[in-house]
Amino acid sequence: MQKGQGLGFKRQRIELEACPTCKGKAVVEGVFYEQICTACNGSGWVVLGSGLVLPSDELVTQLSFKLQQAQREIDGLQQGPSISGPAAYYQQNNRRGAGGTNYTGD
Ligand SMILES: [Zn+2]
Secondary structure (H helix, E strand, C coil), rough: CCCCCCCCCCCCCEEEEEEECCCCEEECCCCEEEEEEEECCCCCCEEEECCCCCHHHHHHHHHHHHHHHHHHHHHHHHHCCCCCCCHCCCHHHHHHHHCCCCCCCC
């Protein structure tokens, strides 16, 4: 019995960790050139705890989840500390400047 594999359910999120063989770089130093790391299928990631490599189709989905998560974190950082309420509206409105001109000269 494998749990979480049933059809019609949300895709299971598999926790990943950096591949210990290539240190998450997806490639290993060959003698003359870099080679795709076979321990992680060239992804740089293995299953957390077991160190198993995911099959390519599953790997793509899990990497997508991971990338989406990372992107959300980046977006959060770029927005800075969240300001809400009337103060946020005031600041945003103020920044646009009178007349909405975009004068970039000096
Ligand atoms: Zn690897």
